Amino acid sequence: MSTLLEVKNLxxxxxxxxxxxxxxxxxxxxxxxGETLGVVGESGCGKSTLGRTVIHLLxxxxxxxxxxxxxISDVDDHKLKExxxxxQMIFQDPFSSLNPRMSISQIISEPLKIYHVCKNSKExxxxxxxxxxxxxLALRFRDAYPHELDxxxxxxxxxxxxxxxxxxxxxxxxxxxxxxxxxxxxILNLMQDLQKERGLTFIFIxxxxxxxKHISDNIxxxxxxxxxxxxxxKELFDNPLHPYTKALLSAIPQASIHRKKERIxxxxxxxxxxxxxxxxxxxxxxxxxxxxxxxxxxPLEEMAPGHFCACYRAKELAQG
Amino acid sequence: MNNTVSFxxxxxxxxxxxxxxxxxxNDNYVRxxxxxxxxxxxxxxxxxxxxxxxxxxxxxxxLFADVIAPEGYDNQDLYNKFALPSxxxxxxxxxxxxxxxxxxxxxxxxxxxxxxxxxxxxxVVGILLGSIAGYYGGRTDNIIMRILDVFMSVPGIxxxxxxxxxxxxxxxxxxxxxxxxxxxxxxRIVRASILSVKEQEYIEAAHCIGCxxxxxxFRHVLPNCLAPIIVQATxxxxxxxxxxxxxxxxxxxxxxxxxxxxxxxxxxxxxIRDYWHLVAFPGIAIMITVFSLNVFGDGLRDALDPRLKQ
Numbered sequence: 001m002s003t004l005l006e007v008k009n010l011x012x013x014x015x016x017x018x019x020x021x022x023x024x025x026x027x028x029x030x031x032x033x034g035e036t037l038g039v040v041g042e043s044g045c046g047k048s049t050l051g052r053t054v055i056h057l058l059x060x061x062x063x064x065x066x067x068x069x070x071x072i073s074d075v076d077d078h079k080l081k082e083x084x085x086x087x088q089m090i091f092q093d094p095f096s097s098l099n100p101r102m103s104i105s106q107i108i109s110e111p112l113k114i115y116h117v118c119k120n121s122k123e124x125x126x127x128x129x130x131x132x133x134x135x136x137l138a139l140r141f142r143d144a145y146p147h148e149l150d151x152x153x154x155x156x157x158x159x160x161x162x163x164x165x166x167x168x169x170x171x172x173x174x175x176x177x178x179x180x181x182x183x184x185x186x187i188l189n190l191m192q193d194l195q196k197e198r199g200l201t202f203i204f205i206x207x208x209x210x211x212x213k214h215i216s217d218n219i220x221x222x223x224x225x226x227x228x229x230x231x232x233x234k235e236l237f238d239n240p241l242h243p244y245t246k247a248l249l250s251a252i253p254q255a256s257i258h259r260k261k262e263r264i265x266x267x268x269x270x271x272x273x274x275x276x277x278x279x280x281x282x283x284x285x286x287x288x289x290x291x292x293x294x295x296x297x298x299p300l301e302e303m304a305p306g307h308f309c310a311c312y313r314a315k316e317l318a319q320g
Numbered sequence: 321m322n323n324t325v326s327f328x329x330x331x332x333x334x335x336x337x338x339x340x341x342x343x344x345x346n347d348n349y350v351r352x353x354x355x356x357x358x359x360x361x362x363x364x365x366x367x368x369x370x371x372x373x374x375x376x377x378x379x380x381x382x383l384f385a386d387v388i389a390p391e392g393y394d395n396q397d398l399y400n401k402f403a404l405p406s407x408x409x410x411x412x413x414x415x416x417x418x419x420x421x422x423x424x425x426x427x428x429x430x431x432x433x434x435x436x437x438x439x440x441x442x443x444v445v446g447i448l449l450g451s452i453a454g455y456y457g458g459r460t461d462n463i464i465m466r467i468l469d470v471f472m473s474v475p476g477i478x479x480x481x482x483x484x485x486x487x488x489x490x491x492x493x494x495x496x497x498x499x500x501x502x503x504x505x506x507x508r509i510v511r512a513s514i515l516s517v518k519e520q521e522y523i524e525a526a527h528c529i530g531c532x533x534x535x536x537x538f539r540h541v542l543p544n545c546l547a548p549i550i551v552q553a554t555x556x557x558x559x560x561x562x563x564x565x566x567x568x569x570x571x572x573x574x575x576x577x578x579x580x581x582x583x584x585x586x587x588x589x590x591x592i593r594d595y596w597h598l599v600a601f602p603g604i605a606i607m608i609t610v611f612s613l614n615v616f617g618d619g620l621r622d623a624l625d626p627r628l629k630q
Contacts, residue, residue: 089525096522097524098522100626111529
């Protein structure tokens with residue numbers, strides 16, 4: 001299993017009137033070919049910024065991105081255009097991610113036209129048809145406009161557009177959070193089928209734990225721009241180490257009424273990402289926080305094989 | 321027979337089947353032409369259609385002025401000054417006995433050209449500057465908009481006058497002078513709507529599929545900013561005709577006896593108390609032009625917006 005994407009110490013800061021906003025702070029991870037990395041965290045923790053920075057939709061502040069064995073941390077426009085063929089994105093809001101003035105076939109064929117993939121309009125037509133079939137869109141929608149479609153179908157258009165150039169890697173930025181639950185399942189299954197067929201690699205950004213459980217191989221948990229825990233899916237759900245992850249998982253509603261589950265309620269508000277204090281970002285809300293947590297940020301350490309956690313007390317807490 | 325709906329039709333109406341179920345329907349799917357669709361939507365708006373017909377008639381009048389009014393526009397009949405409309409002079413005659421109908425017909429050439437071309441100059445330059453300023457933002461935005469602020473600080477007519485004075489009289493210079501005077505208005509409108517459109521997610525998606533900046537501006541941003549531009553342009557034609565006429569009045573536009581609606585208005589103004597027809601007919605001509613352009617523009621704006629499709 002080879003690594004497709006490796007991100008090292010990625011940082012993305014935004015200048016705001018109040019100071020530096022640390023949206024993504026020193027995040028490292030890697031994804032194997034054909035796998036899905038689920039990124040979870042609450043709103044504003046930098047998940048979307050992370051995804052966008054990785055595929056160069058936002059310029060990074062510092063850090064290294066290695067894609068397919070090649071360092072793509074700093075690329076010029078020409079190289080970036082080539083890279084776009086391999087890295088695509090599926091957007092969160094299917095209502096605003098499609099240009100309302102373009103018909104469905106125009107939207108799907110646009111990337112093909114930009115990269116001159118097809119020799120003539122006939123070939124282009126058949127490519128668009130094939131793409132629409134792949135994502136399960138009826139051909140009668142060819143000349144429809146986005147506003148005539150429901151959310152699920154629009155999201156399929158977004159997926160078709162992302163697939164048009166046959167990318168290797170797709171960042172999915174909460175692709176189902178704007179959809180009904182029944183449609184969510186359809187779209188998730190479609191994405192899994194596509195992944196199997198085409199060997200796609202996903203970063204799947206979401207705040208929905210059941211979705212991430214369904215689709216990911218590995219999961220990383222973000223809190224305020226930091227990656228606090230990263231582990232294979234099963235391990236994370238069975239054996240969460242970081243106090244934040246524990247609180248997050250305890251929020252999943254249980255279908256069984258007999259098993260009483262203890263909810264961990266987090267006190268206080270999420271602290272500001274602008275000019276954050278040194279130390280663990282979660283310390284202010286953590287019931288286990290000690291003085292050392294507030295002095296320096298804990299590094300992401302491997303606690304069990306493949307299971308990383310950034311907490312000084314993870315081991316001692318795990319032992320009870 | 322019509323009340324039995326086939327399964328296929330049912331699916332197509334409700335859209336509740338999967339792809340495979342109506343793949344047969346897909347095979348003989350006929351592509352709709354987009355132009356035809358826009359035209360169809362336009363035709364539904366009867367008033368806009370009326371506007372288009374009026375416009376076409378006006379353009380035809382300008383093209384065939386020599387046929388409609390073969391006498392020409394500068395025949396004076398000094399014994400017959402200020403004649404009221406009659407069978408001989410449909411619109412009457414003016415202060416030097418020229419037939420007003422002939423002058424209105426011939427004037428359409430000048431007035432329509434001045435109105436439309438100066439608006440086109442203003443719109444093209446304004447849209448370009450405004451979209452560059454709005455799209456790139458930051459320093460580019462500041463430089464462009466501050467220069468345009470300087471233009472705006474000078475009253476429009478004064479600006480046009482000084483440009484016309486620098487370039488000298490003549491039809492083309494007149495159009496440039498009038499056009500440049502209204503560039504800042506377009507630039508501001510375009511910039512404002514681009515600022516709101518460029519934050520949309522589909523612009524980010526366009527970046528993501530490798531669109532160049534020019535492509536994003538022209539294919540994704542500008543089509544979504546059309547509405548205010550069209551309204552501004554159709555209203556602009558009227559003011560362009562009037563500005564051009566005041567420049568002619570001051571001797572910086574066209575020289576008499578070349579007929580031009582605005583100039584005819586200012587010639588008739590001193591006599592308005594006694595001879596209404598001197599100003600009424602050129603005024604009506606301007607009004608019809610502006611009205612038909614406005615309703616046509618409204619219809620065009622709606623027809624170009626697929627979201628309004630019924």
